[in-house]
Amino acid sequence: MSEALFKALADATRRAILDELTDRNDQTLFEICTRLAMKHGLGSSRQAISQHLAVLEEAGLVTTRREGRYKYHHLDTTPLRSIVERWPTE
Amino acid sequence: MLTINVTAVYVDDQAKALAFYTDVLGFVKKTDVPAGGARWLTVVSPAHPDGVELLLEPTGHPAAKVYKEALVADGIPFTSFAVEDVQAEYERLSAAGVEFTQKPTDLGPVVTAVFDDTCGNLIQIAAEKG
Numbered sequence: 361m362s363e364a365l366f367k368a369l370a371d372a373t374r375r376a377i378l379d380e381l382t383d384r385n386d387q388t389l390f391e392i393c394t395r396l397a398m399k400h401g402l403g404s405s406r407q408a409i410s411q412h413l414a415v416l417e418e419a420g421l422v423t424t425r426r427e428g429r430y431k432y433h434h435l436d437t438t439p440l441r442s443i444v445e446r447w448p449t450e
Numbered sequence: 451m452l453t454i455n456v457t458a459v460y461v462d463d464q465a466k467a468l469a470f471y472t473d474v475l476g477f478v479k480k481t482d483v484p485a486g487g488a489r490w491l492t493v494v495s496p497a498h499p500d501g502v503e504l505l506l507e508p509t510g511h512p513a514a515k516v517y518k519e520a521l522v523a524d525g526i527p528f529t530s531f532a533v534e535d536v537q538a539e540y541e542r543l544s545a546a547g548v549e550f551t552q553k554p555t556d557l558g559p560v561v562t563a564v565f566d567d568t569c570g571n572l573i574q575i576a577a578e579k580g
Contacts, residue, residue, distance in 0.1 A: 388552060388564075389524040389525055390572075391555065394562070398558055398560075430523070431523055
């Protein structure tokens, strides 16, 4: 799990996805792609963004939810706690 | 010289689409004539009655249905309409029961939102920032 987590965080596009999901949670793939293109100047293809989302999902940072015919991506930062618990400052 | 006078959205049901695009969105009916088993049915913006017409075209071809469902699953709008104020339209349409898959979003030069037209499509509304 921790390998998947650090791998997921080690990419600027995936970190930008996490930033945008922090701005507003539960986004469609279209909204994520639009935000990356318009706000971050990232010209990645939809397929590439889908693959980034799959990596984030594998790390437990993103979950997907089907609501009727739509699919939303949800940010879950719970796995990040394992980082501070591994290297406590006290 | 060629002129763009009509653009189309594929709708699951023309009667339902006419009601939504006029009663809810606020377009007005321009042309409604029988065409084969369906109708040549168009609406226009009341602000531009002689402007580009929107053809409410039946989703007749099986491939069109698959295409529409794939777009909706990924949240991709079929087309986009210009509005003065995205937030105001979001509030007006939400109050009328319209479901949004993307709330008003500030993207820098433009604000956009995406809603479900109840006819099998997502539609984007967009306003350029002055």
